[in-house]
Amino acid sequence: MPRIRHKRLDCSPGCAVEATLELIDGKWKGVILFHLLQGTLRFNALRKLLPNATQRMLTMQLRELEEDGFIHREIYPQVPPKVEYSLTEHGRTLEPVILALKRWGDAHTSFGASGRQAEASAKHEAEAGTH
Template sequence: MLTKDNLPECPVAITVQLIGSKWKLLIIRNLMERPWRFNELKKSLDGISQKVLTDSLRSMEEDGIITRTVFPEVPPRVEYALSDIGESMRPILTAMKEWGLNYKDSLNRSSSHE
C-alpha cells in the first residue's frame, strides 16, 4: 500500500501510479457498472492473464480503490466493487470516456473530408 511518505510529489503522478495501467483502468470501468466476480472480470477483459488480474485486484484493494467481499457460501463467492475512494474516480473515467468519443468522432470527421 502506498503511504504518504512514498507518494510522488506530483498529484498527477500519484493518480498514474494508482490507476495508470491499462488493466486497472478497464477494471475500474467495469466496476463502475456494478460489483463483479473474478471470472466475470477475466472474461470481459480480453487478453488479461489470471496473474495480472489477480495482481491488479490485490494492488487496488491494498490502495483502497476497491473492496473484496467474500460471501459465506459453498463454494465461496467473492465480489469486487469500487470503494468510496474508487467511486470518487468516476468523474475521471467519465471524462476519459467523453474525450475518447470526441477523439474518435474527430477522426471520423477528418477522414470523411479526405
C-alpha cells in the same frame, strides 16, 4: 497505503497528477474501475469483460486496487467460493476521472466514434479497390 513514488507532493505543481496516474497505472486498472462504476461484479464477470487479461494479471491488478482502497473484495464462505468486487467510497471519487478518460479516448483514439468511422471508411476504400 497507496504506493506513490514521491513521499511529498510539493516537488512541482504536477506531482499530484503524477501521483494520481501512478495509482491507477496498470494495464487493466482503468478498465476495471470503469466496469465497476456500473456496480458489483464477480471475478468471472470481470474476466469476461477483459478477455485479453490473464487470470494472474487480473488478480494482481484487483489486489493492488484493493490495497490502495479503491475496491472492496467480498468473499462468501461457500463451495465453490464466491468473490465479488465493488468500488469503495474512495474508489467512487475516481468516477469523474475515469469518465473523463473515457470521453477523451472516445474523441481522440481509434476506439472512439471518429476512429471507428475512419476504420470503416478505410475498409470501404480497400474493398472498393479490390473489385
